Amino acid sequence: MKRRRFIRNTSMFTTGLCAAPAALFSMESYKDVIIGHDTHRYKIDLNWGALNSQYYPVNDCHEMVQDSKGRILLLTNHTKNNIIIYDTSGHLLETWGTDYPGAHGLTLHNENGEEFLYISDNLRHEVIKTTLDGKEVQVFPYPRESGKYDTKEQYIPTETTIAPNGDVFVADGYGKQYILHYNADGELLTVFGGKGDEDHLFNNAHGICMDNRGPGGPTLLITARQQNKLKRFSMDGRFLESYDLPGAYICRPVIHGDHVYLATIWSGDGSEGTGFVSILDKDNRLISAPGGCTPRYRNGALDPMYQAIKIFYHPHDVCVDKDENLYVAQWNSGKTYPIKLIRV
Amino acid sequence: MRVHLLHIVLILLFLGCKEKRETTPFLTHKKVRMAPPMIEVDSILFHKEARVLLKMDLEGSTITYGLGETTETNGTTYEDPISIDESASLWARAEHPDFLPSETTSLALYRIKRNTTGMAIAIAPSPHPNYPGEGAQILSDMRRGDQNFRKGKAWLGFQSGTVQLQLRWASPIHISKISIGFLADHSAWIFAPKKISVFSAKQKLGEQTVDSPTEHQSSQLGMAQIPIPESTYQELQLTIESLEAIPSWHQGKGTLPWLFLDEILIE
Numbered sequence: 001m002k003r004r005r006f007i008r009n010t011s012m013f014t015t016g017l018c019a020a021p022a023a024l025f026s027m028e029s030y031k032d033v034i035i036g037h038d039t040h041r042y043k044i045d046l047n048w049g050a051l052n053s054q055y056y057p058v059n060d061c062h063e064m065v066q067d068s069k070g071r072i073l074l075l076t077n078h079t080k081n082n083i084i085i086y087d088t089s090g091h092l093l094e095t096w097g098t099d100y101p102g103a104h105g106l107t108l109h110n111e112n113g114e115e116f117l118y119i120s121d122n123l124r125h126e127v128i129k130t131t132l133d134g135k136e137v138q139v140f141p142y143p144r145e146s147g148k149y150d151t152k153e154q155y156i157p158t159e160t161t162i163a164p165n166g167d168v169f170v171a172d173g174y175g176k177q178y179i180l181h182y183n184a185d186g187e188l189l190t191v192f193g194g195k196g197d198e199d200h201l202f203n204n205a206h207g208i209c210m211d212n213r214g215p216g217g218p219t220l221l222i223t224a225r226q227q228n229k230l231k232r233f234s235m236d237g238r239f240l241e242s243y244d245l246p247g248a249y250i251c252r253p254v255i256h257g258d259h260v261y262l263a264t265i266w267s268g269d270g271s272e273g274t275g276f277v278s279i280l281d282k283d284n285r286l287i288s289a290p291g292g293c294t295p296r297y298r299n300g301a302l303d304p305m306y307q308a309i310k311i312f313y314h315p316h317d318v319c320v321d322k323d324e325n326l327y328v329a330q331w332n333s334g335k336t337y338p339i340k341l342i343r344v
Numbered sequence: 345m346r347v348h349l350l351h352i353v354l355i356l357l358f359l360g361c362k363e364k365r366e367t368t369p370f371l372t373h374k375k376v377r378m379a380p381p382m383i384e385v386d387s388i389l390f391h392k393e394a395r396v397l398l399k400m401d402l403e404g405s406t407i408t409y410g411l412g413e414t415t416e417t418n419g420t421t422y423e424d425p426i427s428i429d430e431s432a433s434l435w436a437r438a439e440h441p442d443f444l445p446s447e448t449t450s451l452a453l454y455r456i457k458r459n460t461t462g463m464a465i466a467i468a469p470s471p472h473p474n475y476p477g478e479g480a481q482i483l484s485d486m487r488r489g490d491q492n493f494r495k496g497k498a499w500l501g502f503q504s505g506t507v508q509l510q511l512r513w514a515s516p517i518h519i520s521k522i523s524i525g526f527l528a529d530h531s532a533w534i535f536a537p538k539k540i541s542v543f544s545a546k547q548k549l550g551e552q553t554v555d556s557p558t559e560h561q562s563s564q565l566g567m568a569q570i571p572i573p574e575s576t577y578q579e580l581q582l583t584i585e586s587l588e589a590i591p592s593w594h595q596g597k598g599t600l601p602w603l604f605l606d607e608i609l610i611e
Contacts, residue, residue: 032370044371272531307379
């Protein structure tokens with residue numbers, strides 16, 4: 001009996017020893033990777049926004065916003081469905097939009113309890129205000145009255161930001177690099193910026209947002225993408241300060257809480273397919289770069305940034321939801337749908 | 345019946361060995377690649393020595409590098425800056441336990457055998473107004489451009505099919521080889537030249553055909569080298585032909601590609 005029991009136990013033990021490496025290996029293969037640095041790290045859902053491209057095609061996925069119902073709205077320049085609306089799980093809810101061939105910028109603004117979208121269209125050369133279900137309510141045409149443009153085609157708006165009083169700031173990021181300030185009725189109030197290398201000028205004023213984090217009232221944050229800089233201006237167009245992000249070709253600033261999130265379309269030497277995401281803290285220091293190298297500051301200056309992991313191709317916008325997960329829309333990425341980063 | 349510890353261990357291990365787990369929505373281990381490491385060099389063109397730094401600052405990553413041909417198994421783990429004192433092609437890749445190894449990146453470094461300052465250069469046609477560089481003299485400033493051609497003025501950009509360069513020296517010099525630097529960045533519709541021919545007084549001295557572009561080729565700083573009969577020359581003409589048209593696999597198929605040049609070296 002004892003000998004039989006000994007043989008049985010030894011056989012089972014040996015079988016277990018042989019099976020253990022395979023079991024451990026199979027568990028390792030399913031380990032979720034985590035990207036990002038410091039306090040902002042994420043798991044990755046590459047398939048979050050994937051749809052049947054025969055019915056819901058995209059060209060470039062340019063920008064995304066979340067409305068008060070928690071829906072995620074994606075803007076693409078495919079005129080079968082310029083706007084694609086998902087829930088946060090990635091389920092398709094609805095689509096609309098066939099009149100925006102150059103759909104590029106998407107801003108959501110709550111106006112006395114009702115939400116509106118502002119679409120910057122590169123090919124229509126204008127900004128269009130719509131309801132959340134696609135009804136056009138106002139158009140901001142090219143600013144002939146500014147005297148800065150000879151033709152409509154010179155004006156290629158990339159982004160807008162809306163003040164609480166309804167004033168609209170438009171960044172002409174692909175045109176002559178001006179920032180145009182309108183009132184809510186569409187009357188042009190001021191124009192500032194323009195093309196150049198000085199602090200108050202821009203090389204690719206691609207994105208703009210309003211920053212209410214500081215104690216001194218709202219200011220404007222504007223990306224100078226080719227200069228790898230984020231610039232701060234007063235609401236009346238005075239240059240205040242600049243934040244250098246060497247190697248980071250930042251698209252538009254999105255503020256959530258104390259942090260600024262920027263899709264970084266290229267990095268390093270600006271080669272194709274080198275993007276990542278940049279996250280700044282309340283002091284506008286880069287603290288996390290999902291997909292990028294570790295951010296390091298020496299003597300107050302950021303070491304040049306570059307891509308570390310080939311997850312993103314050309315990130316063009318980051319949407320931050322109420323749970324601080326991120327949705328990343330990509331440009332010229334082979335018509336791919338947005339990726340979701342889940343905060344851990 | 346007593347439950348033996350061994351029974352429990354065996355059951356747990358068996359469950360772990362199941363062929364298929366339920367699907368996870370998250371990206372898992374070893375599914376995407378690392379990006380190639382950054383190569384930082386004080387000068388691609390050097391007289392005595394070049395100092396190379398390799399960078400991949402991500403916790404847990406390592407860099408493997410080598411000189412010359414790369415294979416899957418050769419290479420040295422990078423720890424300190426590398427000194428190069430002869431022309432060489434350096435390659436490097438990044439690795440990390442959580443990701444697949446990066447593709448190999450490479451950079452050709454050239455030891456300058458002959459200073460080209462003092463060489464007069466005439467170009468026809470003129471570069472495109474969007475990419476005039478700092479004039480013809482950038483071709484003899486002993487500095488290469490980088491892949492960010494939109495920044496700075498290190499490149500002459502052409503979209504004209506064929507470019508003619510006339511090189512002249514104050515007195516005849518001994519030459520056995522001409523090298524010309526170019527950029528290939530297909531995402532920007534910039535393609536390597538198809539062929540470069542060298543003439544003296546309308547007599548062809550040599551020519552070099554560049555490898556045809558491939559669809560997934562990464563951008564590169566190339567250098568085409570054209571050996572010529574070793575002799576003394578006071579003037580040379582270079583004919584640089586671009587591809588007749590962008591290949592069919594590219595979104596710009598059928599159109600005229602851009603040609604970007606940055607440096608001429610003489611040996």
